[in-house]
Amino acid sequence: MRSAAILRPDLAVIAAQIEPGTRLLDIGCGDGALMAELEASKGVDARGMELDPAKVERCVSRGLSVVQGDADRDLTNYPDQAFDYAVMSLTLQTSQRPDILLEEMLRVGRTVYVSFPNFAHWGTRTALMFGGRMPVTRALPVSWYETENIHHVTIADFKALAQKKGARVTRAWFFANERPITPIGANWRAQFAVFELNS
Amino acid sequence: MSETAHSQVFQLLQSLPLDSGQELVGAEIAYETYGELAADRSNAVLICHALTGDQYVASDHPVTGKPGWWDRMVGPGKPIDTSRHFVICANVIGSCMGSSGPASIADDGQPYAMRFPVITIRDMVRGTMALLDGLGIERLHAVVGGSMGGMQALSLAANWPTRAERVLVIASTARHSAQNIAFHELGRQAIMADPAWADGDYYGGDTKPDNGLAVARMAAHITYLSEEGLTEKFGRRLQDRDEKSFGFEADFQVESYLRYQGSGFTQRFDANSYLYITRAMDYFDLAEEHGGRLADAFANTSARFCLISFDTDWLYPTAESRHIVHALNAAGAKVSFVELSASAGHDSFLLEHDQLDRVVQGFIE
Numbered sequence: 001m002r003s004a005a006i007l008r009p010d011l012a013v014i015a016a017q018i019e020p021g022t023r024l025l026d027i028g029c030g031d032g033a034l035m036a037e038l039e040a041s042k043g044v045d046a047r048g049m050e051l052d053p054a055k056v057e058r059c060v061s062r063g064l065s066v067v068q069g070d071a072d073r074d075l076t077n078y079p080d081q082a083f084d085y086a087v088m089s090l091t092l093q094t095s096q097r098p099d100i101l102l103e104e105m106l107r108v109g110r111t112v113y114v115s116f117p118n119f120a121h122w123g124t125r126t127a128l129m130f131g132g133r134m135p136v137t138r139a140l141p142v143s144w145y146e147t148e149n150i151h152h153v154t155i156a157d158f159k160a161l162a163q164k165k166g167a168r169v170t171r172a173w174f175f176a177n178e179r180p181i182t183p184i185g186a187n188w189r190a191q192f193a194v195f196e197l198n199s
Numbered sequence: 200m201s202e203t204a205h206s207q208v209f210q211l212l213q214s215l216p217l218d219s220g221q222e223l224v225g226a227e228i229a230y231e232t233y234g235e236l237a238a239d240r241s242n243a244v245l246i247c248h249a250l251t252g253d254q255y256v257a258s259d260h261p262v263t264g265k266p267g268w269w270d271r272m273v274g275p276g277k278p279i280d281t282s283r284h285f286v287i288c289a290n291v292i293g294s295c296m297g298s299s300g301p302a303s304i305a306d307d308g309q310p311y312a313m314r315f316p317v318i319t320i321r322d323m324v325r326g327t328m329a330l331l332d333g334l335g336i337e338r339l340h341a342v343v344g345g346s347m348g349g350m351q352a353l354s355l356a357a358n359w360p361t362r363a364e365r366v367l368v369i370a371s372t373a374r375h376s377a378q379n380i381a382f383h384e385l386g387r388q389a390i391m392a393d394p395a396w397a398d399g400d401y402y403g404g405d406t407k408p409d410n411g412l413a414v415a416r417m418a419a420h421i422t423y424l425s426e427e428g429l430t431e432k433f434g435r436r437l438q439d440r441d442e443k444s445f446g447f448e449a450d451f452q453v454e455s456y457l458r459y460q461g462s463g464f465t466q467r468f469d470a471n472s473y474l475y476i477t478r479a480m481d482y483f484d485l486a487e488e489h490g491g492r493l494a495d496a497f498a499n500t501s502a503r504f505c506l507i508s509f510d511t512d513w514l515y516p517t518a519e520s521r522h523i524v525h526a527l528n529a530a531g532a533k534v535s536f537v538e539l540s541a542s543a544g545h546d547s548f549l550l551e552h553d554q555l556d557r558v559v560q561g562f563i564e
Contacts, residue, residue: 047533056537057554060505061561067524067536077525 007033009180010089010115010194013173017113017196018044022084025049025109027071027101028091032059039064047083049074072096075104082108089115090192092158094148099161106167106199115194120154120187121176139191155187162197171196206231206254206290206297209330215292216325218482221316224306228330229297230254230289233273234281236336243336244279244563245327245363246288247344247351250419250476251468253296256288257281262467268549278560284340289330291323291351293475298326301471302402312471313399320347320483324354328362341365341563345548346515347476350483353523356504357485357496367562369507369555370548372519373493373526374484379514382422383477386415390470399471412470413461420460425511425544429453486526493526504534505562507548507555514545535562 007015011034018024020042026035029048032055038044048066050056059066067074071088072095086109088101093116095101105112117139118124127135134144142148153161155174162169174181174190181189206229215223231254236243246256246269257273259266267273275282290298293315301315331339342363344352349371356366372379390396393411401407421429433453437443440450449455489496504527508520517538527534539554541547548555 045533053537053539054554056535057539057558060535060537061557063561063564065503065533065535067528067534068538069521069524069536074521074525077528079529079531082528082531 007037008089009175009178010173010192011037013180013194014087014089014113014115015041017171018042018085020044023047023082024085024087025078025083027075027086027088027105028094029055029059029064029066031055032062032064032066034087034089035059035064035066036062071101071104075101075108078108080107081110083110085109085111085113087113089113090117092116093151093153095151098151098153099165102161102165102167106165106197110198111170112167112197112199113194114158114197115192116153116158117149118155118174118187118190118193119152120156121191122188123191125188137191155190155193158193158195162195167197167199169195170198208297209289209333211326211329213329215322215329217316217322218319219317223292223299223316223326226292226299226326226329227297227303228289228292228299228326230287230330231256231258232288233257233286234284236285236334240336241338241340242284243331243334243339244284244286245331245339245342245355246273246279246286247324247327247342247348247355248288248291249344249346249348250480251416251464251473252348253294254288254290255296256286260467263463271551272556272559278556279343279563280560284563287331287334287336289327291476292326293318293323293472293479295469295472300469301399301475302469310402312402315471315475317478318475319479320350321354321358321488323479324351324358327351328355328359331362337362339363339365341367343367343369343559343563344371345369346371346545347480350480350485353485353496354483356500356502357489360497360499360502363502365562366502366504367507367559368504368520368523369559370509370512370515370545371506372483372515373486373496373523374519375481376519380481382418383481385418387474387477389414389418390474393470396470399474401470407465408470409462409465412465412468412473413458415470415473416464416468417457417461420457422514423544423546425513425542427511428543428546431542432456493523494529497527497530497532500530500532502532503562504532505558506534506536507558508536508538509541509544509547510538511542512545512547 035046086105173194174186175192257267349368390411393408395406396408438455486493508517
């Protein structure tokens, strides 16, 4: 069950930062890939929250502690600084209120990791500029009317939001075609970004 | 108590202190076990039964001859696997399947009837813990319960926090709501309004309050089902007739079904036990026992919890499970929670449900 899975690049970079024996909350944990890896390799006390009951069932069936819940609503029940880390991968842009969610993450976790698709990637920009329609790309493969991504965000937008919330960006990682890239021109070049924040 | 012939009976050597301040002297706990206890006693799983359940979780009922009430869940190779785990299921005190209850004989040689002390969910668990002590089981691999069984599992976790590694609570609640109490009061009044109840002193007589108990069961049974489930199963279909009778026989299938459920129940359950156990459930409020804050009930726990609710359960709706999950989160406990989709309402936990099986199996391991 617990063979070292190949993690998605954003999850792999987050997993590499986590200290052994710590407490972690994975918001929007999906099938629990990050949690399972960290519990197995670093003895992390990992908890998850996931909206989709079928995914929760898969997590619980593999022995993970995952609560079916809506991050927009259910995060308020966790005490302040209850976790060493609060992680949210590719979920921020699906939230009703990403700004409040980020505040809540900074409240419950000492260190926060957020990954999201960058809407300002050049592919998206050119598709919108020349196609005149909402982009459907490899990173954003679903049409506007059925995408879960209701709050598209760019790397520059996220930095501004973090600053507004009084959070310090301590590190950042950028990806294009599933490979890490340098931060130079990241808001043009990156399809995905991972940010490490501290309150 | 001839119907206890199949069960083992544990005799408490010491009196059992009760939440009411009274104590139960010479109490007996009837129980069933399945599988083998490991040499290190680490594989015991306690299953707690619901209001009208009993210890026959996976063996034929001695009165009805029907398979155990959770036969589909408990057995070799089943989600609660008796080839790996030693499963214990005990009849709660106050009940009528061999454990001490109102039908048991008191010191004066007569049945207790209404002289039996009023008990609580915690008292039931106290009795079960005495049994575990007797069996030499210090720490349970898991405690599992649905409905009132879930209340017992929660009470065990809160009051004996070192005694269970895993706590699985299905379709349950940490407190009885006004609506829950109201339905139980309806049932109790139906029993007590039956002339045959005779203030509870009907043992040994020619009649027992079967009519009252049947009505109580019918009312309760409706709360165990969903509107969707009833509509699916019966709709407005007529029973054994083509037209309405313009009378008060069971014209509709749903009426016939309820009457059957009611009368069948009186064959296997004691009316006074129904009064005592519903009372215990109504008194249940885990937060109240712990200074009014539910999170404090779990302050000392190191157990892993799993809560499961069903979307059509209006007796103990999902919100009640969420309330417990929030308290466990606030207490820093390891908790999983999932709301499963099922059409059968509260009773879904007893029925075929593949997702339920997978979650139970995955959590118990």
